[in-house]
Amino acid sequence: MDTLEPIVSINNVTKTYKRGDQIIPVLEEISLVINKGDYLALMGPSGSGKSTLLNLIAGLDQADKGVIEVGGIDITVLSESELSRWRVSNVGFIFQFYNLIPVLTAFENVELPLILSDLSGKERKEHVFTALKVVNIEDRMSHYPSQLSGGQQQRVAIARAIVTDPTILVADEPTGDLDRASAANVLDLMDRLNRDLGKTIIVVTHDPWAGKRAHTVKLLDKGVLSDDSQDTHS
Amino acid sequence: MRLLFFYSFRNLLTRRVTTLLTSSGMALVVFVFAAIIMLAEGLQKTLIETGLDNNIVVLRRSATTEVQSIISRYQASIIETQPEISLDRTGARLLAKELVVLITLRKKVSNSLANVVIRGIERTSIDMRPQVKLSAGRLPKPGTLEIMVGNNVAKNFKNAGLGNSIYFAMRSWTVVGVFDAGETGFSSEIWGDSDQLMKAFRRNAYSSIIFRRNSNFDLPSFKRRIESDPRLTLNAMVEVEYYKKQSEMMAKFLRILGISLTAIFSIGAIIGAMITMYAAVANRTAEIGTLRALGFGRTNILFAFLLESLILGFLGGCTGLIFASMLQLISVSTTNFQTFSELAFSFRLSVGIVTKAMGFSLFMGFVGGILPAIRASRMKIVESLREV
Numbered sequence: 001m002d003t004l005e006p007i008v009s010i011n012n013v014t015k016t017y018k019r020g021d022q023i024i025p026v027l028e029e030i031s032l033v034i035n036k037g038d039y040l041a042l043m044g045p046s047g048s049g050k051s052t053l054l055n056l057i058a059g060l061d062q063a064d065k066g067v068i069e070v071g072g073i074d075i076t077v078l079s080e081s082e083l084s085r086w087r088v089s090n091v092g093f094i095f096q097f098y099n100l101i102p103v104l105t106a107f108e109n110v111e112l113p114l115i116l117s118d119l120s121g122k123e124r125k126e127h128v129f130t131a132l133k134v135v136n137i138e139d140r141m142s143h144y145p146s147q148l149s150g151g152q153q154q155r156v157a158i159a160r161a162i163v164t165d166p167t168i169l170v171a172d173e174p175t176g177d178l179d180r181a182s183a184a185n186v187l188d189l190m191d192r193l194n195r196d197l198g199k200t201i202i203v204v205t206h207d208p209w210a211g212k213r214a215h216t217v218k219l220l221d222k223g224v225l226s227d228d229s230q231d232t233h234s
Numbered sequence: 235m236r237l238l239f240f241y242s243f244r245n246l247l248t249r250r251v252t253t254l255l256t257s258s259g260m261a262l263v264v265f266v267f268a269a270i271i272m273l274a275e276g277l278q279k280t281l282i283e284t285g286l287d288n289n290i291v292v293l294r295r296s297a298t299t300e301v302q303s304i305i306s307r308y309q310a311s312i313i314e315t316q317p318e319i320s321l322d323r324t325g326a327r328l329l330a331k332e333l334v335v336l337i338t339l340r341k342k343v344s345n346s347l348a349n350v351v352i353r354g355i356e357r358t359s360i361d362m363r364p365q366v367k368l369s370a371g372r373l374p375k376p377g378t379l380e381i382m383v384g385n386n387v388a389k390n391f392k393n394a395g396l397g398n399s400i401y402f403a404m405r406s407w408t409v410v411g412v413f414d415a416g417e418t419g420f421s422s423e424i425w426g427d428s429d430q431l432m433k434a435f436r437r438n439a440y441s442s443i444i445f446r447r448n449s450n451f452d453l454p455s456f457k458r459r460i461e462s463d464p465r466l467t468l469n470a471m472v473e474v475e476y477y478k479k480q481s482e483m484m485a486k487f488l489r490i491l492g493i494s495l496t497a498i499f500s501i502g503a504i505i506g507a508m509i510t511m512y513a514a515v516a517n518r519t520a521e522i523g524t525l526r527a528l529g530f531g532r533t534n535i536l537f538a539f540l541l542e543s544l545i546l547g548f549l550g551g552c553t554g555l556i557f558a559s560m561l562q563l564i565s566v567s568t569t570n571f572q573t574f575s576e577l578a579f580s581f582r583l584s585v586g587i588v589t590k591a592m593g594f595s596l597f598m599g600f601v602g603g604i605l606p607a608i609r610a611s612r613m614k615i616v617e618s619l620r621e622v
Contacts (some may be wrong), residue, residue, distance in 0.1 A: 053418035060615045088529030099524040113528045
């Protein structure tokens, strides 16, 4: 089965932050394997290091120690500009506050990651239409973010995340700013992306309800990955 | 990159008031810069267009203007016999021995006195200046106390209109004609019979000799010949070059004034642009983080913010130039430092000035935007994304 093929492999990753002279450990000797097509939730109290781990997997930050391989590429050895190029085609981001560019329309927001690709204008348009259709927001593509509800904005953000057909989708509290109904819609959509399109999803959440949608829940506490992971589908 | 342009442009549109104020500051500087350079250009063009390429001016060797020059009748007669002078249809030499004197007249608007050039002419003087066209009245008759005035003199000075009499050199001179020499220095002169004017001013020497060169004329060899002739202490130059030199000092002064003033003003405009762009960077920290997360590199971010600042400069430049172009409708009259005579001219906008002004405006945008753009490009992604 596809799901047994490792897509993210984390080995003994350590991350610390400096605050003045003080060194604050955030992640300690983390090792984790995420298989292709997996839907993983990282949960834990605030400050446990969930977002830091997500940022390291997504290539937004650099680990102090250890190896992170995504799709067979060791991203810890990539330079900053190499990481930028890598992110374009390998990582789709879903943020808590959607992070849409307010001066661009829904269509243009979705098109944004594609302008860094080699696609022609026509191909870009086709990709954007497909992505907007997948999240069922094509009728709002000319609207600016301020003209959309929170749920609609998050769907546009999801379309932006999948438009490049990335290796992994990372979501940091994707339902944190939404009401129950909108949150349910977004979670349904993420389910569909995982189930129907085989997308590998890594989500950081505080919300147990959102966590339950994942196949696997990993718990982090004080920078250490707990052994009592849950397989929510078993 | 069309999308990045929209991103920068629409961000400016979103902050309409800030954009308007910042670009207005730049527009003001561009306006001042363009206006002063247009003034210098107008002065220079007016004087350059006064002369013609095929006319040669002969002056006393050390003189830089006709007012300072003295050419005796004997010397004039030697020049008259030079073989490089063209002939008219009647076979007469196209050469005029002219007198240039300054008188003072009272201005209509300010009631102040200003120097005006009186040019003593011969019949051939008009033949050699095709730009001079009679617009009212008739030409002064030789041997009479009749004069004709340039249209700027008729317009700007008291009692200088057609039919009026002007009193100078102890005599009363009747204005029998008004001529239009276009945007040239002649339009600010009074012309009368050379012999009558020499008598009236008690002069027995001319100020300059002008002649139309023929196809055998070679300036270096002509200059060598008259310079080596011990009877002549004269110098010759092409008429265009002569008038160009007349404008150099004042045009240079205006340009230095313009550049100095705008250099000082531009510091304010650059600081304004810098504050605007720093505020833009501070307000869009999360956006910067998002763009970086999506894969945009530092250079892309630097370019986007720099582009925004350059658009500000472009808008300022266009606005400043639009207002400056309206100055072309205004004609100003001032004393030329070199000739000490009143000269009327218009602000002139040229492609060169537009290019310089736009370049200057974009430079202000660039200097104002580069530091904030560098700051934006150096932001750490994770820290930026926290700023929601």
